[in-house]
Amino acid sequence: MTAADLTAVPAPRTAHKVTARRVLRSEWAKFWSLRSSWITLTVAVVLLIAFGAIAAATYSPDATATNGPPGPRSGDQDAVSLALLGATFASLAVGVLGVLLSAGEYTTGMIRSTLAAVPRRLPVLWSKAxxxxxxxxxxxTLAALAAFQLGTLGLDGEKIALSLGDDGVLRSLAGAGVYLGLVAVFGVALGMLxxxxxxxxxVLVGVLLILPGLxxxxxDSLYDSINPYFPSNAGSAIYALHQSSDALSPGAGLAVFAGWVALALAGAAVRLRRTDA
Incomplete structure (x- = not known):
């Protein structure tokens, strides 16, 4: 065998083990490479900030809950509820983003390549979430903080005006971020399922918006018993500044909504393991 023959032999390739960290890095790269990720995240942030700022700027103490702008909760308004008026619309944006991140691969057929690279399958679902x-x-959460801070300019001198240091304000604004983060994961689970x-x-729109209305x-007796446990109602309780008599506490709302998300993830995991792409 000549030296030329030796140099022509290809070097052996190094086999890289599939690990949770590598799957996570792959999903991170895929997420930011999608144009829909940037667009939908921007829409969610803009909706949250714009609705909150506009609601505060146009607030009138003489307006009633029935002729005021639509929001996730009814009743007495406060600076936090005005700042988070766009949370309902932002939840649809981040939920759709979660759906596109998971179901989009089935639409394009890319899921076959993904599962071929990750034969155990479930790490794909966990990494996307x-x-x-x-x-x-x-x-x-940053958008909620921005909406609240902009809202303080429009509410200057009003009785409902609050500051970040007031009791429960930071908890409510952070709760909005937690809720919207869980909605995004809910969208991933529905897309995979x-x-x-x-x-x-x-299904996302139906569960979050239509189901409580239906x-x-x-x-009345049955409705009053189950109404607080619908996903959107439990979610809105997470970021409510004051607990109403017919709603869950923030902690209970978080537990209930997280339970809905966990149920959807469990269903998606079962189908991912048991059926082909």
């Missing part, structure tokens, strides 16, 4: 949840939490972007988005058709 671990990527989008903290990102949505941090960005929307249904494997259809359109179907998962329809439940109002039930008898």
């Amino acid at each position: 671990a990527v989008i949840g903290p990102i949505a939490l941090v960005l929307t 249904l494997r259809s972007s359109a179907g998962a988005i329809a 439940a109002s058709l039930l008898p």
